[in-house]
Amino acid sequence: MTQALRNPPKKDPVARSRQPTRPPGIRSRSALGLTAAAAEGRFELQQCAECGTVQYPPREVCVHCLAEHLPWKPVSPLGKLLVSTTLHHSNDLYFRERLPWRVGTVRMQAGPSVVAHVHGDLADGDDVRLALKLDRSGQAVMLALPTKNTPHMEDDKILRETACDPKFRRALVTDGKSAVGMAVTQALLDAGAAEVFLGDPQLWRKEPAFEKLAADPRIKVVPLDVTDTDSLERAAGEYGGKVEILVNTADMEREGGLLHAKDVNTARNLLDINVLGMMRLAHAFGPAMCARAADGTRNAVAWVNVLSIYAQMNLPARAVWSATKAAALSLAQGLRAEMRPSGVRVLNVFPGPLDHEWEQLTPPPRVAPKAVAQAIVGALKDGLEEVYVGDVAKEFRDRLAENPKGLERELGA
Amino acid sequence: MARQSYDGIVAALPVTIPYERYSTHAAHWWLGRALGALVRQSGLPKDAVDGVCVSSFTLAPDTAVGLMQHLGMSPRWLDHIPTGGASGVVGLRRAARAVQAGDAGVVACISGDANHVDSFRNTVSQFSRFAQDGVYPYGAGGPNASFALLTAHYMRTYGATREDFGKLCVAQRDNALRYPHALMKKPLTLQQYMEARVITDPIHLFDCVMPCAGAEGFLVMEETRAKDLGLPYARILGTIERHNAWHEDPIQTRGGWTMDVDELYAQAGATPADIDFMQAYDDYPVINFMQIEDLGLCAKGEAPDYVRRNTFTVDGTLPFNTSGGQLSVGQAGAAGGYLGTVEALRQLSNTAGKTQVADARIGLVSGFGMINYDRGLCTAAAILGSAK
Numbered sequence: 123m124t125q126a127l128r129n130p131p132k133k134d135p136v137a138r139s140r141q142p143t144r145p146p147g148i149r150s151r152s153a154l155g156l157t158a159a160a161a162e163g164r165f166e167l168q169q170c171a172e173c174g175t176v177q178y179p180p181r182e183v184c185v186h187c188l189a190e191h192l193p194w195k196p197v198s199p200l201g202k203l204l205v206s207t208t209l210h211h212s213n214d215l216y217f218r219e220r221l222p223w224r225v226g227t228v229r230m231q232a233g234p235s236v237v238a239h240v241h242g243d244l245a246d247g248d249d250v251r252l253a254l255k256l257d258r259s260g261q262a263v264m265l266a267l268p269t270k271n272t273p274h275m276e277d278d279k280i281l282r283e284t285a286c287d288p289k290f291r292r293a294l295v296t297d298g299k300s301a302v303g304m305a306v307t308q309a310l311l312d313a314g315a316a317e318v319f320l321g322d323p324q325l326w327r328k329e330p331a332f333e334k335l336a337a338d339p340r341i342k343v344v345p346l347d348v349t350d351t352d353s354l355e356r357a358a359g360e361y362g363g364k365v366e367i368l369v370n371t372a373d374m375e376r377e378g379g380l381l382h383a384k385d386v387n388t389a390r391n392l393l394d395i396n397v398l399g400m401m402r403l404a405h406a407f408g409p410a411m412c413a414r415a416a417d418g419t420r421n422a423v424a425w426v427n428v429l430s431i432y433a434q435m436n437l438p439a440r441a442v443w444s445a446t447k448a449a450a451l452s453l454a455q456g457l458r459a460e461m462r463p464s465g466v467r468v469l470n471v472f473p474g475p476l477d478h479e480w481e482q483l484t485p486p487p488r489v490a491p492k493a494v495a496q497a498i499v500g501a502l503k504d505g506l507e508e509v510y511v512g513d514v515a516k517e518f519r520d521r522l523a524e525n526p527k528g529l530e531r532e533l534g535a
Numbered sequence: 536m537a538r539q540s541y542d543g544i545v546a547a548l549p550v551t552i553p554y555e556r557y558s559t560h561a562a563h564w565w566l567g568r569a570l571g572a573l574v575r576q577s578g579l580p581k582d583a584v585d586g587v588c589v590s591s592f593t594l595a596p597d598t599a600v601g602l603m604q605h606l607g608m609s610p611r612w613l614d615h616i617p618t619g620g621a622s623g624v625v626g627l628r629r630a631a632r633a634v635q636a637g638d639a640g641v642v643a644c645i646s647g648d649a650n651h652v653d654s655f656r657n658t659v660s661q662f663s664r665f666a667q668d669g670v671y672p673y674g675a676g677g678p679n680a681s682f683a684l685l686t687a688h689y690m691r692t693y694g695a696t697r698e699d700f701g702k703l704c705v706a707q708r709d710n711a712l713r714y715p716h717a718l719m720k721k722p723l724t725l726q727q728y729m730e731a732r733v734i735t736d737p738i739h740l741f742d743c744v745m746p747c748a749g750a751e752g753f754l755v756m757e758e759t760r761a762k763d764l765g766l767p768y769a770r771i772l773g774t775i776e777r778h779n780a781w782h783e784d785p786i787q788t789r790g791g792w793t794m795d796v797d798e799l800y801a802q803a804g805a806t807p808a809d810i811d812f813m814q815a816y817d818d819y820p821v822i823n824f825m826q827i828e829d830l831g832l833c834a835k836g837e838a839p840d841y842v843r844r845n846t847f848t849v850d851g852t853l854p855f856n857t858s859g860g861q862l863s864v865g866q867a868g869a870a871g872g873y874l875g876t877v878e879a880l881r882q883l884s885n886t887a888g889k890t891q892v893a894d895a896r897i898g899l900v901s902g903f904g905m906i907n908y909d910r911g912l913c914t915a916a917a918i919l920g921s922a923k
Contacts, residue, residue: 146672153668179669179908204786205691207683208736213656214675223674227684227909229785237673237684237909246691263672 124242127277129290129316130419142415142464143216147259152180155194156262160254161507167232169195178234199252201230203266206240216258219416220279228252228266238264239280243272255284255505258415258465260458276503285505286424286467289314291366294357296321296348296403299332301478302428303371305495310367311340313499316420319361321346323372348372348399351406358406363414368407369426369498372399375480379441389442396446400427400453408457412464424502425461426469427454428494431510431518433472435526438534458507469501474514487513538773538802544631546644546919547754547761547768548577549880553716554749554865557650562593563605565647565870569752570606573643577754577764584754586612586639588630590622590646590869592658612639619904620816621776622646622869623751623876624915628774630755640756647750648868655746658868665908676735679743681906682819683735688786689821690737693836697737699843700820701728703855704741704862706847707817711859713849713889718747718865741862744818749867751877758922767884769919772897773803776915784910790903791914792829800831803897803918807831810918811895812854812882814875816903817862822911823855826901830916854892857882875900876917883921896921 149157152168159166169176172189176197183190206226212218224240228250236252244250250266257263265280276287288310295310297303298320307318320336320343336343344361347353348370374395376388411422432440433447451470458468475481477488489512501509510519521529550572552565566589574581587610589599597605599615612633616622623646630642648654659677661667674680689695705725711717723741731740754766761768775798777791792799800806807830815826824838832853833841847855858864858878861871879898881887887895897920904913 146667146675148667150664150668179665205684205688207680207687207738209674209676209680209683210732210736211679211734212675213659213677214671217674217676223676225673225676225680225684227688227786235785235909237670237681239673246687257672259672261672 124272124274124278126274127282127290127419133418139414140219140416140418142412143219144259144463144465145216145257146214147261149261150180152182153262155180156254157256157260159194160256160262162509163501163504163506165196165199165252165254166194167197167234168192169197176230176232176234178236197232198230200269201228201236201250201252203240203244203246203248203250204229204235205246206244220283224280226266236264238266240266241268241275241280242278243268243275256467256507257284260462260467286367286469286502287313288367288499288502290316291420291423292317292319292364293367293369294319294321294344294361294365294407296346296368296370297323297372298335298343299324299327299329300371300373301491302476302494304331304335305491306369306371306498307335307341309495309499311338313503315367316340317342317364319344319365321357323347348403349394351402354402354406358410362407362410365407365411366414366420366422367424367426367502368403368411369428370400370403371428373428375440375443377440379438383442392443392446393449397449397453400450404457408461411466412461415464415466422466424467424469425457426471426498426502428471428473429454431472431474431515434522435518435529435533467505467507469498469507469509471498471501471509471511472515473511474518489515538798540802541631541635541771543758544635545756545758545761545768545770546627546631546876546880547756547766548573549767549877549884549886550576550752551716551877552647552750554718554747554867555650556718556745556747556865557652558748559651560649560748562591562647562649563597563602565649565748565750566591566594566602566645567606569645569647569750570643573645573752573754577766579641579764582609584608584610584641584643586610586630586633586642588614588616588626588642588644590616590618590626590872591648592619592868593649593654610639612642618872618902618913618915619869620818620872621902621904621913621915622872623874624774624900624902624917625776625913627755627771627876627917628776628915631771634755634757641760642755643752644755645750645752646870646873648748648870650746650748650868663905663907669908678818678906679735679738681909682821683738685787685910686819686821687737689788689824692788693839695824695839697729697739698725699839700742701725702842703820703823703847704728706851707856707860708863709848710857710890711863714858714864717859717863718745719859719863738819742820744861744866744871747865747867749865749870751870751873753877753880767880767886769880769883769921772805772918772920773799774915774917775799776913778914779912780914787910788825789835790825790829790911792826792901792916796829796831796916799916799918805897805918809897810853810899811897812857812879812892813899813901814856814879815860815901816872816875817856817860818866818871818903822903826903830899830901849890849892857887857890857892872902872904875902879919883919885921
């Protein structure tokens with residue numbers, strides 16, 4: 123049985139912070155198909171379009187019939203752990219710091235044999251389910267897990283390393299007065315977060331739900347306005363070294379397209395919060411998080427951007443807002459690449475239309491803030507990089523893959 | 536069609552460039568020294584060597600091609616063999632056919648590698664695409680991890696114990712104490728073997744080879760020529776190679792030898808009972824066990840018992856890895872794939888010095904190379920005979 127993780131003691135202020143190292147991250151281009159699946163929490167392998175053979179490791183042609191069409195398909199992750207071993211030696215710095223380490227060979231029901239990281243609750247000969255997870259290099263790896271959940275299984279070393287579990291970690295929610303911000307805060311606390319720094323961008327505005335939430339002793343209200351560099355620097359100076367998960371919920375949403383809303387000031391405000399706000403946050407909090415990416419059990423692990431599906435395709439009825447979300451997505455991709463050397467993961471969240479005051483006229487289904495919060499916590503626990511929230515978002519994603527031009531035409535109808 | 540014999544073709548003049556744990560020299564230096572030793576000791580002019588066969592892991596960015604310019608050679612037959620631990624036998628059998636067909640008169644088979652302090656880590660991290668995508672990110676244990684899985688599975692399936700592996704390792708160390716170029720100079724007891732620290736369970740320290748620098752080589756030519764030159768040589772009685780055999784086995788318990796072993800003995804006109812000594816590829820003890828089984832010295836799964844019944848020392852029953860094998864001599868990269876072939880040539884030409892097996896007439900050499908994802912891919916074997 124997995125040993126339950128304990129709330130780590132206070133850090134020795136004199137001890138050197140361990141510098142982040144990463145597991146080997148070089149992969150062939152074909153193997154990036156595994157990374158794409160892992161980033162969204164899917165389990166997919168190459169399956170030959172001609173003969174149906176499932177294969178692993180990824181190849182350029184079918185190992186059985188040599189056909190070249192090898193689409194990535196969901197396959198059964200079940201198999202048997204044929205044999206495992208415990209490494210007491212490694213050639214790589216990342217693993218040397220984490221020895222002993224378990225790996226093993228799994229025979230999949232789907233056919234291939236897979237070398238995988240092995241969960242501590244498994245014994246040789248056990249039935250297992252494989253999962254594709256992103257490791258701290260941001261690349262996909264195979265994990266052999268018990269077929270049924272076991273007590274504290276998420277506290278096993280390999281799962282803690284590949285996930286961004288809020289348990290015992292401290293989070294900053296940048297706009298704690300928004301509906302999503304409050305829901306995320308509650309979900310993080312429910313998931314075992316040690317402390318949440320709750321950003322308050324509008325000290326003058328009274329919000330009963332916010333006051334109620336702030337009464338929780340695990341919550342620390344922090345004046346924080348993403349358009350105000352001074353406020354960010356003050357907050358980062360005081361709490362920047364304690365933020366292990368940052369959830370940027372700051373968002374300004376307004377209706378309107380280009381031709382008739384001749385209001386550049388609103389557009390500028392949207393950009394200031396939705397785009398430049400992320401940039402200022404990155405300046406203020408990013409470097410300290412990267413520096414603490416290997417800082418013990420309570421290391422910095424994740425940066426979460428609450429975006430929108432309309433970051434990926436413009437919704438003409440909210441054209442300017444969509445454009446700011448698209449710009450934020452582009453910045454987030456840059457941020458992800460810059461943070462990758464440390465191992466801090468950037469999670470982009472793509473909800474459909476939210477069920478909040480600024481979507482009053484949007485017909486259902488709309489996504490409840492609570493659902494966004496649950497999706498974020500779930501994605502952190504699963505170590506994802508992208509999560510689509512709600513039916514509209516999931517359909518949007520499929521249509522974007524099938525026919526992006528068709529989607530563009532229908533959004534403008 | 537039956538395999539054509541190698542009658543009249545021999546492997547001659549085994550040379551070893553003494554190994555070093557670490558060396559500042561490049562692979563070109565080691566390979567050049569091996570070729571230089573072959574040319575000088577054969578008495579042949581350099582341009583009489585008109586065929587060259589090269590194996591090396593650390594020659595990059597060069598291949599055998601660039602090496603020829605480096606060494607000022609103009610061969611009319613050139614091969615670069617990437618089969619790692621199988622390269623000695625594979626090089627031998629290809630060179631023999633080239634000489635037999637008249638494509639070359641004298642082929643120098645050379646193999647060597649550098650070992651700088653960081654070489655091994657670089658080699659294992661960039662070993663192959665499947666290693667990069669499917670093994671190295673899983674703990675970066677290198678071959679220790681892959682062989683730990685095969686070893687654990689073999690032990691469970693066939694009842695082998697650590698003592699069984701230890702017996703073979705200890706016997707090889709006894710042999711190595713007679714071999715001047717072995718890097719391991721101290722005796723090894725079974726107790727020391729058993730008490731060594733664990734590396735990757737069930738692999739412990741003395742199950743692992745020590746990476747080093749070094750080179751090996753020999754010449755392939757017609758028997759009449761070797762006689763005229765007065766060179767030590769051995770006859771080639773039979774050879775096999777096989778790659779990626781049994782790829783549908785979920786985990787490796789047998790090697791490609793099993794597909795061709797009957798043809799090997801038939802070609803050589805010999806049986807396992809005729810074998811006077813065996814040189815196996817011993818990167819890990821479990822692979823020795825597989826070779827003993829798969830080359831017919833005992834049935835599958837019976838190597839543990841076979842090991843308990845034999846002594847394996849130079850003066851014992853089934854002399855085995857008589858120079859000490861890689862476990863005691865060191866693993867000089869691809870030269871590790873030549874170690875057994877070169878030692879077999881010394882044995883059969885009665886030039887093995889203190890490791891000489893009395894009346895050695897027929898020897899079995901086996902190679903195993905390239906653990907690519909979850910298993911070793913290249914297997915080869917040769918039966919060699921002393922001069923008539």
